[in-house]
Amino acid sequence: RKEVEQDPGPFNVPEGATVAFNCTYSNSASQSFFWYRQDCRKEPKLLMSVYSSGNEDGRFTAQLNRASQYISLLIRDSKLSDSATYLCVVNRNYGQNFVFGPGTRLSVLP
Amino acid sequence: EAGVAQSPRYKIIEKRQSVAFWCNPISGHATLYWYQQILGQGPKLLIQFQNNGVVDDSQLPKDRFSAERLKGVDSTLKIQPAKLEDSAVYLCASSLGTRGTGELFFGEGSRLTVL
Numbered sequence: 001r002k003e004v005e006q007d008p009g010p011f012n013v014p015e016g017a018t019v020a021f022n023c024t025y026s027n028s029a030s031q032s033f034f035w036y037r038q039d040c041r042k043e044p045k046l047l048m049s050v051y052s053s054g055n056e057d058g059r060f061t062a063q064l065n066r067a068s069q070y071i072s073l074l075i076r077d078s079k080l081s082d083s084a085t086y087l088c089v090v091n092r093n094y095g096q097n098f099v100f101g102p103g104t105r106l107s108v109l110p
Numbered sequence: 111e112a113g114v115a116q117s118p119r120y121k122i123i124e125k126r127q128s129v130a131f132w133c134n135p136i137s138g139h140a141t142l143y144w145y146q147q148i149l150g151q152g153p154k155l156l157i158q159f160q161n162n163g164v165v166d167d168s169q170l171p172k173d174r175f176s177a178e179r180l181k182g183v184d185s186t187l188k189i190q191p192a193k194l195e196d197s198a199v200y201l202c203a204s205s206l207g208t209r210g211t212g213e214l215f216f217g218e219g220s221r222l223t224v225l
Contacts (some may be wrong), residue, residue: 004152024140034213043201043216044153087152089214096141097166098214 001026004101006088012107017078021104023071023088032091033064035073038103039085043089045074078108112136114217116202122223128190131220135183141165142179143214144187145201153201159185192224215218 006023013019025033033050048055050062050071061074071088088101115134123129135142141160145153156175158166161182170177174193189196199219202208 026200043218045216046213049213062124096160097155098143098157099155100145102152 001045001101003027003099004088004090005075006086006101007104008102009104010107011104012109013078014109015078015080017108018074018076019078019106020075021088021106022075023073023101024070025071025088025090025099027060027090027099028069030069030092033071034089034091034098035062035071036087036089038087039084041090045084068086075106076107080108080110082106083108086110113128114202114204114215116217116220118220119218120221120223122225123192124152124225125190128188128210129192129222131187131200131202131222133185133187133202133217135185135202136215139204139206139215140182141205142185143203143205144177144185145203147199147201149198156187156200179217189222192222194224197222197224 004025018102035047036044037047038044048057048062050064054063059076061109063072085103087103090099113194117132143158144156146156147153156170157177159179160174162179177187199218201216203214203216206215
């Protein structure tokens with residue numbers, strides 16, 4: 001079993017839709033969690049960190065369930081510019097050792 | 111502030127040839143990573159340095175891949191001899207390490223095609 005697994009995708013949604021991505025991790029010692037965004041043929045960039053209490057950044061909401069070892073990302077009111085691959089990232093030791101999931105590709109259609 | 115610099119951006123070689131990639135991290139970042147990203151997959155860690163020491167190289171194919179980080183700053187990743195399955199983007203990233211928020215900053219990557 002891979003250490004970080006994500007919805008296989010791709011997700012094709014119309015503009016304005018709400019879409020949710022799921023991620024599970026196998027290492028219960030994991031300490032910090034992130035969502036990265038990767039545009040086509042570009043490098044990954046941090047979208048947001050994921051906190052135990054859940055956190056929101058504009059149209060984006062991230063949730064963490066440590067008991068179930070599950071992370072989610074919700075995007076509301078999807079924009080064309082949200083089209084990208086979303087990578088779930090788990091960190092085993094603060095500031096060190098980042099493990100990436102395979103990514104879920106999102107296409108927002110006009 | 112300058113970002114992570116990588117070169118070359120693109121490289122095409124034949125199998126069994128060698129190739130080297132260079133990375134200059136963000137100034138002051140103690141931790142440097144090399145990731146391999148095959149098309150359609152997430153980045154896979156090859157090697158992680160803390161200053162000029164190796165923290166994790168468990169997934170580095172050591173029979174053909176080598177990496178060094180001299181003086182705890184720049185790093186090079188070498189592949190010799192290359193195989194067809196080495197075709198990928200090689201991403202260098204840096205972070206502040208344990209003193210930081212945990213954010214990784216990536217370079218634009220070096221895209222390798224092995225024919």
